[in-house]
Amino acid sequence: MVDLENGVFMEQVEDLVERKRWPDLRDMLCLLEPADISAILSELPEDRLPLLYRLLPKELAAEVFVEMEPEEQELLIKSFSDTELKEVLEELYVDDTVDIIEEMPASVVKRILQHADPETRKSVNEILKYPEDSAGSIMTTEFVDLKRDMTVEDAFKRIRRTGVDKETINICYVTDTSRHLLGLVSIRTLLLADEEDIIEDIMETNVIFATTLEDKEDVAQDLSKYDFLAMPVVDKEGRLVGIVTIDDAIDVMEEEATEDFELMAAITPTDKPYLRTGVMETVRSRLPWLMLLMLSATLSGLVINSFEESLATYSVLIGFIPMLTGTGGNSGSQSSVAVIRGLSLNEIDFGDLFSVVWKECRVAVICGVLLACANFVKLMVVDRWLMQNPDLTIPVALVICLTLICTVFCAKVVGCMLPLLAEKVGLDPAVMASPFISTIVDVLSLLIYFAFAALLLGL
Amino acid sequence: MVDLENGVFMEQVEDLVERKRWPDLRDMLCLLEPADISAILSELPEDRLPLLYRLLPKELAAEVFVEMEPEEQELLIKSFSDTELKEVLEELYVDDTVDIIEEMPASVVKRILQHADPETRKSVNEILKYPEDSAGSIMTTEFVDLKRDMTVEDAFKRIRRTGVDKETINICYVTDTSRHLLGLVSIRTLLLADEEDIIEDIMETNVIFATTLEDKEDVAQDLSKYDFLAMPVVDKEGRLVGIVTIDDAIDVMEEEATEDFELMAAITPTDKPYLRTGVMETVRSRLPWLMLLMLSATLSGLVINSFEESLATYSVLIGFIPMLTGTGGNSGSQSSVAVIRGLSLNEIDFGDLFSVVWKECRVAVICGVLLACANFVKLMVVDRWLMQNPDLTIPVALVICLTLICTVFCAKVVGCMLPLLAEKVGLDPAVMASPFISTIVDVLSLLIYFAFAALLLGL
Numbered sequence: 049m050v051d052l053e054n055g056v057f058m059e060q061v062e063d064l065v066e067r068k069r070w071p072d073l074r075d076m077l078c079l080l081e082p083a084d085i086s087a088i089l090s091e092l093p094e095d096r097l098p099l100l101y102r103l104l105p106k107e108l109a110a111e112v113f114v115e116m117e118p119e120e121q122e123l124l125i126k127s128f129s130d131t132e133l134k135e136v137l138e139e140l141y142v143d144d145t146v147d148i149i150e151e152m153p154a155s156v157v158k159r160i161l162q163h164a165d166p167e168t169r170k171s172v173n174e175i176l177k178y179p180e181d182s183a184g185s186i187m188t189t190e191f192v193d194l195k196r197d198m199t200v201e202d203a204f205k206r207i208r209r210t211g212v213d214k215e216t217i218n219i220c221y222v223t224d225t226s227r228h229l230l231g232l233v234s235i236r237t238l239l240l241a242d243e244e245d246i247i248e249d250i251m252e253t254n255v256i257f258a259t260t261l262e263d264k265e266d267v268a269q270d271l272s273k274y275d276f277l278a279m280p281v282v283d284k285e286g287r288l289v290g291i292v293t294i295d296d297a298i299d300v301m302e303e304e305a306t307e308d309f310e311l312m313a314a315i316t317p318t319d320k321p322y323l324r325t326g327v328m329e330t331v332r333s334r335l336p337w338l339m340l341l342m343l344s345a346t347l348s349g350l351v352i353n354s355f356e357e358s359l360a361t362y363s364v365l366i367g368f369i370p371m372l373t374g375t376g377g378n379s380g381s382q383s384s385v386a387v388i389r390g391l392s393l394n395e396i397d398f399g400d401l402f403s404v405v406w407k408e409c410r411v412a413v414i415c416g417v418l419l420a421c422a423n424f425v426k427l428m429v430v431d432r433w434l435m436q437n438p439d440l441t442i443p444v445a446l447v448i449c450l451t452l453i454c455t456v457f458c459a460k461v462v463g464c465m466l467p468l469l470a471e472k473v474g475l476d477p478a479v480m481a482s483p484f485i486s487t488i489v490d491v492l493s494l495l496i497y498f499a500f501a502a503l504l505l506g507l
Numbered sequence: 508m509v510d511l512e513n514g515v516f517m518e519q520v521e522d523l524v525e526r527k528r529w530p531d532l533r534d535m536l537c538l539l540e541p542a543d544i545s546a547i548l549s550e551l552p553e554d555r556l557p558l559l560y561r562l563l564p565k566e567l568a569a570e571v572f573v574e575m576e577p578e579e580q581e582l583l584i585k586s587f588s589d590t591e592l593k594e595v596l597e598e599l600y601v602d603d604t605v606d607i608i609e610e611m612p613a614s615v616v617k618r619i620l621q622h623a624d625p626e627t628r629k630s631v632n633e634i635l636k637y638p639e640d641s642a643g644s645i646m647t648t649e650f651v652d653l654k655r656d657m658t659v660e661d662a663f664k665r666i667r668r669t670g671v672d673k674e675t676i677n678i679c680y681v682t683d684t685s686r687h688l689l690g691l692v693s694i695r696t697l698l699l700a701d702e703e704d705i706i707e708d709i710m711e712t713n714v715i716f717a718t719t720l721e722d723k724e725d726v727a728q729d730l731s732k733y734d735f736l737a738m739p740v741v742d743k744e745g746r747l748v749g750i751v752t753i754d755d756a757i758d759v760m761e762e763e764a765t766e767d768f769e770l771m772a773a774i775t776p777t778d779k780p781y782l783r784t785g786v787m788e789t790v791r792s793r794l795p796w797l798m799l800l801m802l803s804a805t806l807s808g809l810v811i812n813s814f815e816e817s818l819a820t821y822s823v824l825i826g827f828i829p830m831l832t833g834t835g836g837n838s839g840s841q842s843s844v845a846v847i848r849g850l851s852l853n854e855i856d857f858g859d860l861f862s863v864v865w866k867e868c869r870v871a872v873i874c875g876v877l878l879a880c881a882n883f884v885k886l887m888v889v890d891r892w893l894m895q896n897p898d899l900t901i902p903v904a905l906v907i908c909l910t911l912i913c914t915v916f917c918a919k920v921v922g923c924m925l926p927l928l929a930e931k932v933g934l935d936p937a938v939m940a941s942p943f944i945s946t947i948v949d950v951l952s953l954l955i956y957f958a959f960a961a962l963l964l965g966l
């Protein structure tokens with residue numbers, strides 16, 4: 049295995065490029081995995097890319113092409129002659145072609161579709177028709193299909209004849225003449241069976257499948273839940289139209305996790321890796337949320353302003369505002385994140401609302417009371433006794449501690465309910481995370497604070 | 508496919524249990540996938556579990572057993588006779604046995620190891636020796652190994668002879684007599700080759716592999732990056748000792764993502780699904796963080812207290828504290844989460860510190876200035892003009908807006924640097940997310956606020 053981490057290899061590559069030692073470079077690159085070659089090519093000057101790419105053998109070149117960033121793919125396609133483009137397209141799997149097409153500008157798409165063979169063009173157009181987040185949009189139309197009356201020997205013949213172009217031959221699907229899915233046979237079962245066995249007798253008939261319009265995230269979760277290598281996808285009429293392979297399912301799961309992370313930090317999700325996103329693009333994905341949250345914070349300002357007089361009298365109360373809103377925000381985001389993650393792993397759904405809220409209530413009471421006790425001790429020992437703050441009377445300490453209990457309670461209940469409600473009305477629950485919860489909890493905790501102050505301090 | 512979502516199926520199951528129609532129940536369950544059977548069994552009363560489990564055919568029973576929660580597995584093991592335990596253990600894959608053992612109390616572990624066959628016991632003990640987060644701890648020792656001088660026909664014979672027990676036969680590994688890894692052959696290559704071809708001539712020799720002590724998360728990432736179905740694992744001497752299969756890699760990736768989500772919300776990670784975690788367990792995973800963050804908020808309280816007099820004079824400033832600390836916290840957590848996610852997807856490492864900070868600085872200046880401008884307009888139009896607040900003078904507005912710019916800048920720089928520094932010193936970067944950043948940024952923003960107030964308002 050070539051060690052790419054330490055940079056020595058990269059230096060050798062750069063040296064060979066410098067000295068134009070193309071055959072040596074070709075031999076060196078051919079030793080690597082497509083993902084690594086693509087990473088190396090992207091480090092080199094852009095104008096070298098078409099030349100270097102042409103060094104690679106045809107099949108490897110196509111695999112490297114799939115791994116590249118859209119910008120580099122576009123650059124290459126523009127540099128290709130029509131024959132070259134045709135050659136690359138022939139080597140690509142249909143689902144990869146679709147992925148590339150989705151990222152390209154219209155002129156490039158037109159050129160790709162012109163040079164794809166008619167069958168590929170048909171498949172691509174079909175997949176492009178499915179909604180963006182559907183199983184149909186990530187499936188490949190290339191799979192091995194067998195008939196129920198074939199023998200194992202026939203099956204192997206068919207696999208050998210058609211298998212070269214199939215993305216996965218680990219699972220073969222059995223269909224009838226009108227392409228309805230009847231069952232599946234793994235290559236393992238075929239290998240362990242006798243040559244004369246009939247497919248119908250050895251196939252599994254309880255097939256778990258997805259439909260073309262199903263959410264791709266659910267399909268990915270199911271692949272993981274059942275430990276499948278591929279999931280068959282059927283259309284409305286129950287006809288097998290494609291399969292979702294495990295590698296694409298993993299990509300979906302990673303993308304969805306990244307999207308959740310971004311939404312939870314109030315960032316509009318982008319597909320690009322961090323360092324490849326431009327400054328203005330990053331600003332566009334972050335600024336609107338900051339603006340929205342900043343303006344919503346006006347509300348907590350209003351609450352404070354309306355109690356300005358009381359605060360002037362009891363100025364000791366001001367210093368505890370960040371602690372109270374902060375603890376509220378943290379409590380709320382703990383609950384919301386736990387529920388958001390549970391939702392995206394399909395461990396929780398809206399039907400669990402009651403048990404979730406009941407659990408959070410109990411957790412909130414215990415956490416709130418213990419936090420309040422700790423805080424009371426800290427106020428008495430540190431603020432009153434050590435720092436000799438005469439304003440910190442027992443009633444003031446009580447106001448702070450009671451506010452803490454109520455704030456933690458409200459924060460946890462709001463925090464666990466909002467993601468569930470968001471899911472119910474079709475929003476992404478991840479939006480209901482920390483920043484959003486904090487803004488709501490800020491207002492709530494201030495209202496609770498001043499209510500207790502009015503009650504106990506007579507403000 | 509049986510629809511489990513709507514509950515009708517579950518009702519039928521419960522009805523059959525009630526009426527003790529065991530053969531019917533058995534036939535019904537046998538139609539399902541192991542993951543679904545396990546879900547159904549866990550819904551039924553616990554005392555029924557051993558009886559219902561015994562209805563299942565042996566091989567399916569083992570697969571269902573693997574899918575169960577540790578508590579249920581323990582209950583079953585305790586109800587097993589020695590012969591039954593032996594039978595289940597024979598059907599399990601070694602890595603699954605290890606997973607189960609890791610969750611069981613010592614007495615149960617002892618019984619399991621007593622009844623496992625000597626070879627399994629040896630493998631289990633070997634895997635148990637590897638550190639918890641290593642590739643060794645998640646690998647299976649069952650794989651198909653071929654010799655370089657075998658023909659394709661020999662290879663198929665070997666697969667047929669040994670394949671029944673192997674977790675994956677999709678990739679076969681070629682080793683020499685001292686078990687050093689020489690290459691690999693996919694079942695696809697074998698199927699497409701001639702029977703007389705020699706393995707050495709068709710095997711791939713540039714094998715990407717992992718070592719037993721490598722971090723399991725990195726191995727999972729590599730499996731995903733290279734689109735592999737399995738990754739060979741070698742020991743220090745380069746001998747092939749096991750493989751990590753894609754289904755286990757997916758589990759690792761999901762676990763790590765969940766762990767990141769939890770750490771980022773200041774929750775100590777647990778392995779259990781949300782609804783299965785008890786109230787006290789949830790409290791234990793959340794309370795220490797809330798306590799720590801609450802006590803750290805004392806610092807921001809101190810800052811406010813030391814400016815209490817100035818605030819008494821310019822009480823209009825108090826109302827903007829939540830907006831300023833909130834915007835700072837949100838800006839910081841955007842940057843930290845972007846960097847944390849980049850780190851865990853291996854898109855960024857510590858070497859990128861400079862480019863990350865430089866990017867965040869530019870983003871921060873643009874975001875900060877635009878937020879400040881929007882806020883200035885809002886202060887002038889809403890607070891001064893519409894709400895006729897006489898205290899809101901131009902200097903006060905300037906203090907607020909300048910604080911906003913500086914706070915956003917500091918928050919973004921701190922937010923992007925802390926996860927990178929944490930990674931460098933070996934801490935989990937995810938800890939440096941929202942709650943932690945917010946606490947630091949609270950103090951920073953207040954210091955900046957009062958500094959500008961002193962400068963421009965002469966406090």
